[in-house]
Amino acid sequence: MRREGRLHGRQLFSGWSLRRRLVVELVGMLALVCVFIGLATGLALRAFLIQQIDLQLEAAVGRSAAAFGQPPDQQDRPPQGSPAGQLGFLLAPGQAVGTLGAIVSDGEVTQAAILTGVGRGAGISSAGISSSDRALLARLPISAGPVTRSLGTLGDYRLIAIPRPDGEVLVTGLPLDGVDATLVRLSLIMGAVAAAALVMAAVLGTVILRLTLRPLQRMARTAAEVAALPLDRGEVALPVRVADVDSSPGTEVGQVGAALNHMLSHVAAALASRHASEMRVRRFVADASHELRTPLAAIRGHAELARRQRDALPGEVAHALDRVESESARMTMLVEELLLLARLDGEPEPLREPVDLSRVVADAVTDAHVLGPDHAWHLDLPEEPISVIGDPDQLHRVVVNLLANARVHTPPGTTVSTRLAAGEQGGATLEVSDDGPGITAELLPDLFERFTRGDGSRSRGAGSTGLGLAIVGAVVGAHGGRVDVASRPGSTAFRVTLPANPS
Numbered sequence: 001m002r003r004e005g006r007l008h009g010r011q012l013f014s015g016w017s018l019r020r021r022l023v024v025e026l027v028g029m030l031a032l033v034c035v036f037i038g039l040a041t042g043l044a045l046r047a048f049l050i051q052q053i054d055l056q057l058e059a060a061v062g063r064s065a066a067a068f069g070q071p072p073d074q075q076d077r078p079p080q081g082s083p084a085g086q087l088g089f090l091l092a093p094g095q096a097v098g099t100l101g102a103i104v105s106d107g108e109v110t111q112a113a114i115l116t117g118v119g120r121g122a123g124i125s126s127a128g129i130s131s132s133d134r135a136l137l138a139r140l141p142i143s144a145g146p147v148t149r150s151l152g153t154l155g156d157y158r159l160i161a162i163p164r165p166d167g168e169v170l171v172t173g174l175p176l177d178g179v180d181a182t183l184v185r186l187s188l189i190m191g192a193v194a195a196a197a198l199v200m201a202a203v204l205g206t207v208i209l210r211l212t213l214r215p216l217q218r219m220a221r222t223a224a225e226v227a228a229l230p231l232d233r234g235e236v237a238l239p240v241r242v243a244d245v246d247s248s249p250g251t252e253v254g255q256v257g258a259a260l261n262h263m264l265s266h267v268a269a270a271l272a273s274r275h276a277s278e279m280r281v282r283r284f285v286a287d288a289s290h291e292l293r294t295p296l297a298a299i300r301g302h303a304e305l306a307r308r309q310r311d312a313l314p315g316e317v318a319h320a321l322d323r324v325e326s327e328s329a330r331m332t333m334l335v336e337e338l339l340l341l342a343r344l345d346g347e348p349e350p351l352r353e354p355v356d357l358s359r360v361v362a363d364a365v366t367d368a369h370v371l372g373p374d375h376a377w378h379l380d381l382p383e384e385p386i387s388v389i390g391d392p393d394q395l396h397r398v399v400v401n402l403l404a405n406a407r408v409h410t411p412p413g414t415t416v417s418t419r420l421a422a423g424e425q426g427g428a429t430l431e432v433s434d435d436g437p438g439i440t441a442e443l444l445p446d447l448f449e450r451f452t453r454g455d456g457s458r459s460r461g462a463g464s465t466g467l468g469l470a471i472v473g474a475v476v477g478a479h480g481g482r483v484d485v486a487s488r489p490g491s492t493a494f495r496v497t498l499p500a501n502p503s
Contacts (some may be wrong), residue, residue, distance in 0.1 A: 018216075019209045026205050027198055034194035041190065042183055049179040053158050054146045060099055061160050061172045065236075067092035068170060069272040089114045090124055100157055100173035102137050109134040112171075114154070128154050137161075137171050148176065156180070215253045219260060226264065231271065238268040246372040299324065300395040357390045357428050358385040361420050371404075374412035386428045389501045394475045401468040402432040402494050410436030426500030427481075433493035439485070447485060448473035472496075 067089040090101045094114055112134055133151045140147065140161040150156050159173035173181040182430045185199035225240045241264060247257035253319075262267040303325040358381050369377045388395075399418075416434045423429050439447065472494075476483045480502030484495045 003478075013456075019206070019213055022209050023202055023205045026073060027202050030201050031194070034197065038187065038190045038194065042186060045186060046179065048184055049182060050148075050158070050176075053174055053176065053179065056096070056117075057146055057158050057160055057172065057174050060095060060174060061162060063092045063094050064089045064101060064170060064172045065162065068164070074161055087111050087113045087124055096174065098175040098177075100151075100154075100159070100171070101177075102134075102171035104138050104140075104161070104169035104171060105167070107138055109138050109171075111114050111446070112137060126193040128152075129152070140169075140171060142169055191343075213295075215257065218243065218246055219257055222260070226267075238264055238271070240264070310407050345485055353392070354387050355390050355395055356385055356387050357395065358382070358387075358420060360392065361377070361399055361418060361430065364396060364403055365418050367408060368403040372407040372416075375407055375410070376413070376415040378415060380417065380420060384422075386422055388428055388479075388498050390479045390498070395479070395498075398475050398496065399430065399432075401472050405468055405494075406432060406434045406436070406492075410434050423497060423500070427498045428500075430496040430498070431493055433491065435490055436492060438489040439487040440494050444485065444487065446481065480503075 052416040065252075087101045087103070090099060090113060095118070097115055097118060099115045100112070101112050101115075112129045114128070116123040130152055133154070136149055136151065136157070140149075140159055142161045142163055144161070146158050146160050148156055149159055154175070157173040158176055159171060161171045164170055219242055222240055222242050226238065229238070230400050242257040242261050246254065247261055248254035249258055277492045287414045362379065362381065365377055365379045368375075403418070404417065406414070410416070414434050414436045416432065419428045419431045419433075421431075448469050450467055473483055476496055476498070479498055481496060481498040483497075486493050
């Protein structure tokens with residue numbers, strides 16, 4: 001249950017900012033303090049007022065005992081025959097309005113009344129004292145000191161019962177309505193003061209916390225600037241740092257800023273080391289690809305030369321030469337693709353010249369039809385030619401690779417559709433789709449990474465180097481465009497968007 005309570009509390013504050021949480025917690029703590037102070041003050045004041053009432057009650061009991069049985073002045077005497085006629089002690093000088101007097105004999109109240117006025121307007125009234133009140137007065141403990149009882153419509157009274165020499169019990173009481181009224185007024189005043197104090201604390205707390213948390217906000221902006229930088233590849237510089245005023249180790253916030261700067265320095269060093277390693281690998285790949293072109297060309301040349309004497313060669317040797325020529329051609333294609341990627345990495349800015357993309361797409365589809373006669377090839381071109389600014393050879397390679405991807409990774413009889421259209425804001429949109437088995441969802445996120453190969457469901461034979469789509473992504477990115485793919489069983493579509501003029 002405690003764990004569920006903690007989880008519920010975390011969910012309650014999960015969407016709140018730190019400043020809001022601190023203000024709410026501060027105001028809540030002050031509210032609890034105000035409630036505690038109010039309760040303590042109220043209880044202490046009530047105890048003090050009750051003590052004062054008890055002192056007044058003891059004085060009233062003394063006056064009642066002294067005046068018991070002595071008739072008052074004629075002008076203050078109650079009317080003859082009044083049911084409170086024997087309670088003349090209530091009219092003794094000094095008695096307060098509201099003083100209650102009662103006589104208990106043999107466990108029953110024989111007389112009970114309340115003083116309704118003083119001086120010439122003095123009077124005694126038994127109205128409002130019900131039979132249940134009389135029974136309660138009769139059960140009061142004798143000589144036990146002041147006690148508090150609720151007398152119905154009369155409210156709370158502080159009462160004392162003392163015995164008389166004649167065996168009767170004299171009950172004297174003072175009302176507590178004055179005490180209750182004072183406590184209610186105090187509660188209202190303290191409530192109003194506490195509410196004003198809480199509002200003031202919330203306003204001042206918000207202002208103070210806003211000023212106090214400004215260094216954290218500046219750190220958050222610094223972290224956001226770093227997060228917006230492209231850190232996944234290429235040379236990355238991290239010039240952003242937390243200001244010196246926010247990284248002083250003498251404060252807790254400064255310690256966070258100093259730790260963030262230290263972390264950014266480590267990240268910058270790691271990125272620089274990674275970039276240097278990538279550059280060494282790229283130079284190696286470029287140099288190796290360049291150096292491999294010559295021996296591969298020599299191997300293919302010697303294999304072709306030997307194949308011309310096929311009739312003079314044994315069958316096994318002729319077959320081996322065919323395999324040498326086939327694999328050397330495949331390795332030559334791999335080397336050419338690696339060399340192209342190395343060039344794109346080293347010189348990402350492509351050639352800038354007008355390219356008739358309609359002609360490029362038409363030629364590529366024609367070549368694909370020759371290379372893949374067992375596929376159905378559809379071409380949809382607009383009536384007006386579409387031109388973009390870029391490198392014609394690289395853009396031709398994009399179209400060829402997309403068509404080769406559809407041809408190699410789909411079974412015979414698959415329909416491959418190529419559609420070229422003008423972009424919404426200039427440029428062009430190229431879409432190559434097929435109705436093959438589709439690409440698995442696990443493969444889609446890494447589809448344009450190097451050496452990513454299709455699974456067995458799309459591959460019908462060897463020959464894929466895993467670099468075709470990587471070249472597509474690199475070339476399209478260098479031209480300021482983007483390439484997207486959507487695939488499901490029975491439908492795969494690659495969509496290339498190119499701007500009219502790369503910025």
